[in-house]
Amino acid sequence: MIRTGTTVEQMVRAIADMIVTGEMLPGAKLDEVSLAVRFDVSRTPVREALRELGAMGLVAREPNRSAVVTNVTEAYLHSMFEAMAELEAICARLSAERMTVDERRALELEHRGSMRLVHAGAEEEYSAHNTEFHTRLYRGAHNDHVFEMVTQTRARLAPFRRAQFRLPGRLAKSYEEHGRIVTAIMRADAAAAGQAAYSHVEIVSDASAVFATPGE
Amino acid sequence: MIRTGTTVEQMVRAIADMIVTGEMLPGAKLDEVSLAVRFDVSRTPVREALRELGAMGLVAREPNRSAVVTNVTEAYLHSMFEAMAELEAICARLSAERMTVDERRALELEHRGSMRLVHAGAEEEYSAHNTEFHTRLYRGAHNDHVFEMVTQTRARLAPFRRAQFRLPGRLAKSYEEHGRIVTAIMRADAAAAGQAAYSHVEIVSDASAVFATPGE
């Protein structure tokens, strides 16, 4: 647990992590007193943390009800994946146009370095590389607000695509798709980069064998 | 002041409104005790409201500092306008593809009805129409997450484009641009709708004679 920042910040990070990593499943109740005891603080910072998590969309809050880990409907999950594809496409397009020489080189290196992870079938490590790869893409767009939106959306989707790299052949396919994006960006071909990024997310969306709660 | 919801919700709405309408200017301090006195509540709900406003990006918070109305840099403002253009383009594209017959008809009627406001030079009323018009576009995309993002971005931009319709000729120009978007959507021409929406926002961005705080 990171010890920087205020109590509330620490709690937000800790709870968000539990949700994103799947330690707390959608629908789980977040009781204020239990959390207060667990983190050895009073209810006041707990409440503020829950409010912040609510604003982030990670937990749902209703008056006089416990906060619960957000349980998105199938329809909403779909809308998030679609939005994610659009956002990644924007980032890829802008990255193709705006990345500095250094950024392009770093992206390519990051990508090439992941080849051995694919061959080794190192799911965990590849997953870390994947995060890094996409983050570079988001930063390369040189648009802070887009960066915030795509980062937030990514966090909210995290619980629903945890196991994606467990699917057979997914690693190699992901690597190949990344390659297409990298090539387009190196060529400064914005349109191609955008399309490659869009279909990359589309496929992740399909690969995420997750079931949201059927429509409410 | 709307009386629904909890105390905190009411405060969030009230304070957000003050910021969005320009009653509180960027950089203004939001003292907890003053707000508590002003709304006749204790500091507890005030603090939660401020945290929520912070998550919304309307106020900036630092530990042991008063919250202040967000004072975006010129660069960040630019990134928000660019993001807004991209988001509106997405909505227009998706609207062109997905709007129901009723939605298309309603959009067109809303647009046509605004012609007389242009001739009358009714800035206030046209501004209300403009909000309604764009909201229809956002809803027509039939993507809840995109709707949330575009709505939030719009709220954060509000303080910076308040006076846009005061500029001479801006009403007529806005009407014309809306017309281009409507035509494309009625034709289900997604690409044209997207482009029209993108350049519409671009022009609003230029028209917003605002000065953010020069880069930090």
Added chain:
DNA sequence: GCATTGCAAAGTGCATACAGATTGATCGAA
């Protein structure tokens, strides 16, 4: 005259206490 240290005022961060809402169980009546 200027810099530095000490102090007081003001404000935030968190804990505790109390009031109101919700839920579930138990008891009584049809």
Added chain:
DNA sequence: TTCGATCAATCTGTATGCACTTTGCAATGC
């Protein structure tokens, strides 16, 4: 037996109080 009402337990919403941090000013030393 089943439905309904009442009450207790539990939890959230808000108020209040205390501790710590920040900041501005003033006094002291150089």
